[in-house]
Amino acid sequence: xxxxxxxxxxxEIAQHEGMKINLLETAKFKTSSISIFFHNILGMNSVTKxxxxxxVMRRGTKSLPRFKDIARRLQEMYGAxxxxxxxxxxxxxLIQFYIEFLSDKYIKKDTSLFDESLKLIFDIINEPxxxxxxxxxxxxxxxxxxxxxxxxxxxxxxxxxxxxxxxxEMGRDEPYGLYEYGNINDIGEIGPKELYGQYKNMLAxxxxxIYITGDNDEKCIKDKSRMFSEIKRSNINEKALxxxxxxxxxxxxxxxxxxxxxxxxxxxxxxNTAPGDEDYxxxxxxxxxxxxxxxxxxxxxxxxxSSLAYYVFSRMDKFKxxxxxxxxxxGKNRKKVQDITNRQVEQMAKGNVSNAExxxxxxxIETGIKSLKDNHLQIIDFYLGQDIANTRDSFESILEGIxxxxxxxxxxxxGKVELDTIYxxxxx
Amino acid sequence: MNFETxxxxxxxxxxxxxxxxxxxxxxxxxxxxxxxxxAAVGVNYGSADNAFVIxxxxxxxxxxxxxxxxxxxxxxxxxxxxxxxxxxxxxSNPNAYTAFNQTVYLxxxxxxxxxxxKLLLDFIQNPYITSxxxxxxxxxxxxxxxxxxxxxxxxxxxxxxxxxxxxxxxxIDIAGSIDSIGEIDREILYKCYTTFYHPSNAxxxxxxxxxxxxxxxxxxxxxxxKNRQGKIKRIKPGREIKPVKKYIQQKLSVSLxxxxxxxxxxxxxxxxxxxxxxxxxxxxxxxxxxxRSTGLYNRLYEEGLINSTxxxxxxxxxxxxxxVFGGESPEPEKVRDKILNYIDTVKKNLxxxxxxxxxxxxxxxxxxxxxxxxxIAHSFMSTYFKNYYLFDYFSAYDKINxxxxxxxxxxxxxxxxxxxxxxKPV
Numbered sequence: 104x105x106x107x108x109x110x111x112x113x114x115e116i117a118q119h120e121g122m123k124i125n126l127l128e129t130a131k132f133k134t135s136s137i138s139i140f141f142h143n144i145l146g147m148n149s150v151t152k153x154x155x156x157x158x159v160m161r162r163g164t165k166s167l168p169r170f171k172d173i174a175r176r177l178q179e180m181y182g183a184x185x186x187x188x189x190x191x192x193x194x195x196x197l198i199q200f201y202i203e204f205l206s207d208k209y210i211k212k213d214t215s216l217f218d219e220s221l222k223l224i225f226d227i228i229n230e231p232x233x234x235x236x237x238x239x240x241x242x243x244x245x246x247x248x249x250x251x252x253x254x255x256x257x258x259x260x261x262x263x264x265x266x267x268x269x270x271x272e273m274g275r276d277e278p279y280g281l282y283e284y285g286n287i288n289d290i291g292e293i294g295p296k297e298l299y300g301q302y303k304n305m306l307a308x309x310x311x312x313i314y315i316t317g318d319n320d321e322k323c324i325k326d327k328s329r330m331f332s333e334i335k336r337s338n339i340n341e342k343a344l345x346x347x348x349x350x351x352x353x354x355x356x357x358x359x360x361x362x363x364x365x366x367x368x369x370x371x372x373x374x375n376t377a378p379g380d381e382d383y384x385x386x387x388x389x390x391x392x393x394x395x396x397x398x399x400x401x402x403x404x405x406x407x408x409s410s411l412a413y414y415v416f417s418r419m420d421k422f423k424x425x426x427x428x429x430x431x432x433x434g435k436n437r438k439k440v441q442d443i444t445n446r447q448v449e450q451m452a453k454g455n456v457s458n459a460e461x462x463x464x465x466x467x468i469e470t471g472i473k474s475l476k477d478n479h480l481q482i483i484d485f486y487l488g489q490d491i492a493n494t495r496d497s498f499e500s501i502l503e504g505i506x507x508x509x510x511x512x513x514x515x516x517x518g519k520v521e522l523d524t525i526y527x528x529x530x531x
Numbered sequence: 532m533n534f535e536t537x538x539x540x541x542x543x544x545x546x547x548x549x550x551x552x553x554x555x556x557x558x559x560x561x562x563x564x565x566x567x568x569x570a571a572v573g574v575n576y577g578s579a580d581n582a583f584v585i586x587x588x589x590x591x592x593x594x595x596x597x598x599x600x601x602x603x604x605x606x607x608x609x610x611x612x613x614x615x616x617x618x619x620x621x622x623s624n625p626n627a628y629t630a631f632n633q634t635v636y637l638x639x640x641x642x643x644x645x646x647x648x649k650l651l652l653d654f655i656q657n658p659y660i661t662s663x664x665x666x667x668x669x670x671x672x673x674x675x676x677x678x679x680x681x682x683x684x685x686x687x688x689x690x691x692x693x694x695x696x697x698x699x700x701x702x703i704d705i706a707g708s709i710d711s712i713g714e715i716d717r718e719i720l721y722k723c724y725t726t727f728y729h730p731s732n733a734x735x736x737x738x739x740x741x742x743x744x745x746x747x748x749x750x751x752x753x754x755x756x757k758n759r760q761g762k763i764k765r766i767k768p769g770r771e772i773k774p775v776k777k778y779i780q781q782k783l784s785v786s787l788x789x790x791x792x793x794x795x796x797x798x799x800x801x802x803x804x805x806x807x808x809x810x811x812x813x814x815x816x817x818x819x820x821x822x823r824s825t826g827l828y829n830r831l832y833e834e835g836l837i838n839s840t841x842x843x844x845x846x847x848x849x850x851x852x853x854x855v856f857g858g859e860s861p862e863p864e865k866v867r868d869k870i871l872n873y874i875d876t877v878k879k880n881l882x883x884x885x886x887x888x889x890x891x892x893x894x895x896x897x898x899x900x901x902x903x904x905x906x907i908a909h910s911f912m913s914t915y916f917k918n919y920y921l922f923d924y925f926s927a928y929d930k931i932n933x934x935x936x937x938x939x940x941x942x943x944x945x946x947x948x949x950x951x952x953x954x955k956p957v
Binding site: 131132133134169170171174175177178179180181182183184203204205208209241245248249252253255256258259260261262361362363364365396397398406407410411412413414431432433459462463464466467469470471473474476477478479 | 541542543564565566567613615616619620621622623624625639640641642667668669670671672674675677678680681682683684783784785786787789822823824825826828829832833835838839859888889891892893894895896898899901902903904957
């Protein structure tokens with residue numbers, strides 16, 4: 104179509120001792136952004152401290168020592184958004200810092216919000232407020248309390264909780280089994296100096312990726328991002344790749360009790376497929392046909408035909424080759440829902456998939472992938488995911504990969520899917 | 532076919548407007564370079580429309596709670612099967628939502644826009660509801676209701692509305708209750724459909740890289756009903772401005788209390804721009820009183836009384852208007868008292884520099900919304916039936932000055948009109 108401005112791929116423009124700087128140059132969005140991710144393998148000894156780090160670091164820098172100062176600064180920058188936190192992709196814990204601000208075209212005066220934003224995010228990661236050789240004790244003790252509460256309130260969102268718990272249970276013997284916000288019992292002991300030591304280690308040794316998006320030309324960004332080479336880096340950790348476990352295990356059942364009105368049933372499967380495998384695209388389609396959307400087998404059979412649930416879906420974690428099917432149901436219907444789920448999974452393996460189901464799912468996945476390109480944060484997330492999985496797909500190559508799959512491929516990969524864990528949350 | 536084009540220079544966006552002979556208006560906000568093409572039909576009919584006089588009749592029709600939402604579910608059912616299947620066949624994602632005053636049907640696609648668009652216009656004009664499918668849907672919606680019963684954020688909000696209002700139907704859950712949906716049948720659904728799903732009571736919006744002639748041409752061809760409809764009289768209780776209860780609580784399985792509180796607004800509006808100015812002023816004031824840059828936020832945070840879930844918002848409609856703010860807190864009542872104290876202080880010495888900064892921040896956040904096709908569409912729909920366009924925010928920003936905000940500060944943030952809703956751990 105005319106005027107269709109293609110989104111260029113994210114491009115690596117510089118490297119500084121294990122810190123990769125990537126640029127997505129585009130004028131499509133009203134805002135520009137800078138995201139910084141530090142990568143580490145989830146570990147018992149580091150996970151909780153890493154979760155505390157961004158929480159404490161966002162409280163103040165040497166030049167903006169109070170949270171209020173940073174908030175005012177952001178208001179002055181036309182309501183720029185700053186956020187930070189941790190996330191999990193496969194076995195990797197990511198510590199993320201992110202700032203988003205209006206592109207210069209939409210502000211009236213001739214300051215550059217880019218320079219101001221870069222300075223602010225850089226100060227937050229490189230110049231945090233320090234007292235007596237450690238983080239500010241008040242900030243730390245407040246954030247420790249906040250983290251305890253955050254971990255405790257994890258189950259407030261029951262839909263999400265039931266999915267995450269099932270994935271975690273499947274990875275219980277791996278780094279993946281750890282919750283990215285850490286362990287409540289480890290919080291108490293962490294002191295300001297110890298956390299500062301962890302910070303130094305993160306800053307010096309964690310592999311890092313920086314993504315810059317917006318209407319900025321490469322040369323200019325390359326110049327400006329030299330700033331990052333001021334960060335002293337040493338003994339940089341090897342970049343880890345998330346591993347996939349292929350062993351066949353006995354099916355485990357976990358029952359959790361809570362005062363809920365609606366029970367949640369999550370069934371976890373091993374797909375025995377890694378994101379770099381030839382089968383990966385076929386597995387994406389498999390997941391889509393089974394439980395991807397309103398046209399999927401599970402939605403049709405559990406919701407539309409049997410009226411047993413409002414929501415039911417299957418979701419894949421590509422990094423670990425796992426899949427969870429989850430629904431919210433009446434406790435008395437548990438067996439029925441489990442039986443229908445088992446039957447639908449069997450149908451897939453037997454090849455009872457129609458051409459229409461296959462083709463519709465392919466189209467839906469294509470729409471989903473193309474749609475990602477309308478959101479700069481999703482574009483970043485896509486490339487970050489490629490980096491972590493050590494794959495080199497672009498949006499176009501995934502679309503091609505999916506096009507090359509046929510129905511037989513889907514039926515073949517269906518044979519690899521094995522039930523591993525059943526997680527059930529209910530009232531009694 | 533005639534249409535009008537309006538250009539908004541400040542944000543570099545356009546809007547095309549077309550009016551169908553039935554009175555239906557269609558809008559297109561083009562987004563060059565976007566892959567997604569989005570279209571929606573919004574009907575001026577929501578969960579709060581539970582009593583009305585059908586045009587041409589005299590007596591009031593009252594319907595069970597949750598009918599608008601039930602109808603939203605059932606409309607996807609067509610004579611030749613579920614319309615979802617047809618959308619899937621052409622690779623798009625249809626969806627719908629019901630709010631207090633509107634029901635919106637939408638899809639987003641990356642290809643075959645016109646095919647999808649035709650499908651959307653077809654299915655909203657052709658209901659096919661059978662008694663059997665109504666019964667089947669009761670199980671599904673029943674589970675939807677149960678899901679929300681376990682959602683503390685949803686519960687705390689509706690409990691607050693119940694503390695605010697004695698009569699206004701916004702106090703009722705959008706999906707109704709297990710009992711009320713039990714009363715819904717095929718006849719009730721058709722009656723509401725015929726009353727409210729008239730073209731003149733709806734709006735069509737497209738956002739994306741499509742041509743106006745193409746979209747509007749399809750509207751012209753596809754909208755069958757060309758007659759104008761008489762006015763639907765909606766029976767609304769009078770505007771309530773004092774809460775029924777100052778405090779409401781419920782126990783749920785949460786680890787830390789979840790709370791929401793807010794002020795009921797007492798202003799009556801002479802025009803839609805009056806309403807818009809007022810809404811924007813309350814928004815800026817919330818940022819000035821409760822935003823992250825304020826002394827209050829920082830003190831509450833440092834004392835562990837709030838955490839980063841704390842957030843504020845405002846709803847201003849003709850029949851109901853309130854601000855809402857809250858999050859998680861070990862002691863919600865203490866938070867309430869501190870907020871009330873702080874408001875007294877702010878009323879005495881609001882700083883114009885703080886005001887200007889908050890206003891500037893609001894501008895930036897508003898421009899950012901235009902990154903997202905969904906956000907544009909959502910904002911458009913929620914403002915349209917209030918008789919203004921989302922683009923009007925920009926001109927309003929320039930007109931809201933310090934004095935105006937001071938007046939709103941005095942009238943809106945008033946202890947007597949405040950209520951607190953708390954979800955406590957079991």
